[in-house]
Amino acid sequence: MTLLPAKTLPCSLFVTSQCLFVFFVVLAFVSPFDSIAFSSSSPKKEVGEEGMEAAALLAWKASLDNQSQSLLSSWVVGSNHCKWIGIGCKKAGRVITHIDLESYGLRGTLSNLNFSSLPHLLSFDLTNNSVYGTIPSPIGSLWRLTHLSLSANHLSGSIPPGIGQLSNLKTLKLHQNQIGGSIPYEIGLLLSLIELTLNSNNLTGSIPTSIGNLVNLTTLRLYENHLSGLIPEEVGMPRSLTDLELDMNNLTGSIPASIGNLVNLTTLHLYQNHLSGSIPDEVGMLVSLTDLELSNNNLTGSIPTFIGNLVNLTRLYLFRNHLSGSIPEEVGMLRSLTYLILSTNNLTGSIPASIGNLVNLTTLHLYENHLSGLIPEEVGMLRSLTQLMLDTNNLTGSIPASIGNLVNLTRLYLFRNHLSGSIPEEVGMLRSLTYLILSTNNLTGSIPASIGNLVNLTTLHLYENHLSGLIPEEVGMLRSLTQLMLDTNNLTGSIPASIGNLVNLTRLYLFRNHLSGSIPEEVGMLRSLTYLILCTNNLTGSIPASIGNLVNLTTLQLYENHLSGLIPEEVGMLRSLTDLMLNTNNLTGSIPASIGSLEFLMSL
Structure with missing residues (x-):
């Protein structure tokens, strides 16, 4: 039996198969490296941008002073700059989008910060540092x-x-x-x-x-x-x-x-x-x-009536202008108002009664105008008021008793007007008062004893009125008082011994009254006193030796009285004295040698 020869493939097909085999073998070795190279090509670009941003910040850090550099201790080469203090990055990548270094105590300039290296920046905050120099033009990039x-x-x-x-x-x-x-x-x-x-x-x-x-x-x-x-x-x-x-x-x-x-x-x-x-x-x-x-x-011009439209207004400040005309009734529509300050203008007319609608008002300043007429009773409806300053106007009539409702009042300034009548007893209800200034008016009657309730009072000015009667003993209860000025009135009787309780007093002005009796020894307890002015009264007796305790005294005026006896040696202890006036009295004896030690004395 004749064996048939094996079936052979054509040579060209054999070569092609070998080529494909070799190709796949090579591909098996090459592809992993190529894929690595391909996949890393995008991050390489990103790393370059990151590096540029980090380098810009590190260069800027190096330009700051040593203390600032220590505050930025996390800014280190090779570390993840997105974790640096004050730096924020985009979630999808590592590009810097936020620089927030508010209140870090940094000191230096911006001249060494390369803004063009921060192309993705959305927020740049250096509030409250010590950055100096100029704002660089490249910030526009x-x-x-x-x-x-x-x-x-x-x-x-x-x-x-x-x-x-x-x-x-x-x-x-x-x-x-x-x-x-x-x-x-x-x-x-x-x-x-x-x-x-x-x-x-x-x-x-x-x-x-x-x-x-x-x-x-x-x-x-x-x-x-x-x-x-x-x-x-x-x-x-x-x-x-x-x-x-x-x-x-x-x-x-x-x-x-x-x-x-x-x-x-x-x-x-x-x-x-x-x-x-x-x-x-x-x-x-x-x-x-x-x-x-x-x-x-x-x-200039008047306060327009349309002001009443501004019903949400809490502050209306028009002071120190040249506004004229009257305060419009429409002001009373501003029920949210807490501050109404119209002082130092040329306003005329009366204070409108509608002002009583402003129940949230804490501060009312109408001083230094030409306002006339009465203080309206409706002022007593402003129970939130802490400051009422109507001084330096042409107001007339009496101080309304309704003022006693203003229990939160700390300052009451009615001085330099033409107010008459007595100081109402109701003033004694204003227990938060620190300043009570009613001077330079035409007030009559006596100082009410209820004034002793004002235990927070630091300043009491009643001078230049027509007040009469005694200085009430209750004045001695005002232990916070630093200024007591009752001069230029018609006060009679003696200076109360309770005055010695006012240990914080720096000024005591009782001059130009009709006070009699002696200067109380207790005056020597007022060791903070710088001005003691008791001149032009009917005081008798001797100058108390206790006056030598007033070592802060700069002015002592006792002239035009009926004082007698010797000038006490203790006057020489008043080393701060610049003004000593004891003339027009009945003093006897010699001028004490101790006066020679008063080196600051300018008038004697």
Whole structure:
């Protein structure tokens, strides 16, 4: 049987199979390395970017002082920079998005920080450190930045125009530095800006009109600078504004009517400028206002009646202007008001009775005007009041008894008016009073004994009135008193011995009365006394030796009395004395040699 030869494959097919075999063998060895190389190609790029960011921060750290470097001890080459103190990274990678080093006590400049190496930065906060030098122009390369705060440092120079490149910025805080120059026009390019605080610097020039472009702005604080020129009309364009503070500058011109567009405004501070003209009617459209402060300007005209629209107002400060006319009745509609300060103007007319509606009022200052008429009884309804200052006006009539309702009152200033009648007994109910100043009026009658209830009183001024009768013994209960001034009245009787209890007294003025009897020995217990003025009375007896205890006394005036006896040697112990006046008395004997030791004495 003939064997058939084995079936053979064509040569070309055999070679192809071998080639495929070799290919797969090679692929088996090569592919793992290629896949490693491929998979590591993306992280290599990322590591390069990370390294760039870390290197930039390490270079900046090296430029800071030694103490600052020790505070950043976690910033070490080769460590995970996302775990460095004050550093935040994007979750999906390790790129730096946040630098927050607020209040770390760092000292140095920004000149060695390579901003271009931080392209992913969203927030940069160095608030409350000791960073000095200028703000570098390259900061404008941080185009992703939404929050920039360099406030409360020692930065100088000007705001770089390049800051306008930070188109995503929502918060820009540069306040409390020494930054000068003008506010760059380019700031108007920051269309996403919500909060802009440049206050408490040395900025000059005018407020740029480009500020009107910042339509998302809610807070604009430019106060405490040296800004000049007008408040631009464009300030009325950021209708989202809630807080506008331009106070403590050198701004001139009038308050723009466009301010009435800011219907969301809660705070308007324009005080301590050189603004003139009247308060525009448009202010009455700001019905969300809680705080309106226009004081210390040159504003004229009357307080507009539309003020009554501002029913959310808690503070109304119009003091130190040239406002005239009467206080409008509509003020009584401001029932949320806690501070009403209209002092130092040219206001006339009477205090409106509607003021009694302001039951939340804690401070009422109407002093230094030309107000006339009576103090309304309705003042007694202001039970939250702590300060009532109506002095230096032309008020007449008596002090209303309803004043006794104001049990939280700490200061009552009614001096320099034309008030008459007696001091009401109800004053003794004001047990929180620290200052009671009723001087320079036409008050009559006696000092009420109830005054002894005012145990917190530090200052009692009743001088330049027509008060009569005795100084009540109860005055000796006012142990916190530092000033007792009862001079220039018609007081009679003797100086009460209880005066010796007033050990904190620095000034005792009883001159120009009709006081009689002797100077009590107890006066020598007032060791804090610097002024003792008892002249122009009918005092008799000798000068007590205990006067030598008053070692802080600078002025001793006992002239124009009927004092007799010797000048006590103890006067020589008053080493602080500059003014000693004992003339026009019945003193006898020689001038004691001890007076020669009074080296500061200027008049004798």
